[in-house]
Amino acid sequence: MSYPFSSALITGASSGIGEAMVHELGDRGVDMVLVARRRDVLEALAERYPNCEVLVADLTTEQGLAAVAERIGDVDRPVDLVVNNAGFGSAGAFVGIDADRLDDEIALNIAALTRLSHAALTVMMQRRRGWVLNVSSIAGFQASPGLAVYAATKAYVTSLSESLHAEAASAGVVVTALCPGLTRTGFQEVSGTEHFVDRFPDFVWTSAHQVARDGLAAVAKGKTVAVPGAVYKGIVAATGVTPRPLVRWLSGRLGR
Template structure:
């Protein structure tokens, strides 16, 4: 007999850690996944009822090994929060190819594989939830962060399609599209000042919006009035103009 749990990736900091806190406050038993054991163990002690699995999800076959470890613990994934990911700022040709490939492996391939591995058991139970973290970057091309924006466009499109496929199955599927958020993301990506930090939302607000949206089975959640307005504007403006606007942002 397996116990249902919420699996959250990328929980060593930022949105992932906040997802763990808020899910624990809602009574969930957790599996926390990230690369940094010390941070995971500290978060597990803080939240309680949490299992720690150290994994680099950009590594080949890491998602399959992760789900195998979950099964060995006698657990089953009832809710999957695909939060792990990172970005890089800079011109595509100037950034190291290996880092950009790792970004695709983590932001796109790992998320897709984890979803494919976890979904069949949810469908068999006719109950479950999948929350994929996209971004407002998903709504337009991103000169200066080309691969990151493209990876989040994949996440949004994939999640919307999966949401439709899962209608009537008991499975809730939501894409959370935050704008700039006060986490370590900007530091890792090389985005530390200017427009990014000026318009950042609090991580607690972003996570709460995502979890509430998943409970309501919203296809897409965009936290913050300005972010909603910006996403809507991308549908109206010519794509050539959007590219120039994004290229001119101070990131």
């Protein structure tokens, strides 16, 4: 697939879905700005592709966010595509999770994504050219006891992206929500969901590469919401017609 964008900034580029996007875009000659906290990993990735910048930033800090927003807004070095991919979850009972960790989760999954979407749309809508891909999750389509804050942050990401898709369309700019299901990445270790790897059969796992390709293809085609994989397309369709109490119960059983 060839893409309409010639430059991209990817947050969470050092691992998992973000790293898979780096390979997908880098192999097609797209110039890139790679954002994450781990400099050594980003530098090793950047060496593999020409015109690849490293921007080390912790997106839960004002300084990190400001640096990335400034780079997106740099009119002399325009970025065609912004991928808001950095994010993490916290498994367990709501009251059992450290409150500061939940603050960081909301800061990264919601506040940083909002700020960087704002920075991107401000320049892109003036330029009348641009694409924003916000990485959400199928967890955002229903309540998820045991991953309560994570699911709530992703419901926000999908809702915000759908609204922004409608607002930006008249300026020729695309905003897409990418909603993957289970994908083997660093996410399981960080979120405390390693037990999902043994619990769920292989066919429900999507590869990071497939998620990356489906998401990039969707934003390139101007889609509003993308759900990679037939299994998850079916689950999302079923969720929409299943009574909410049953969806909550099922989702709580699966998340244990």
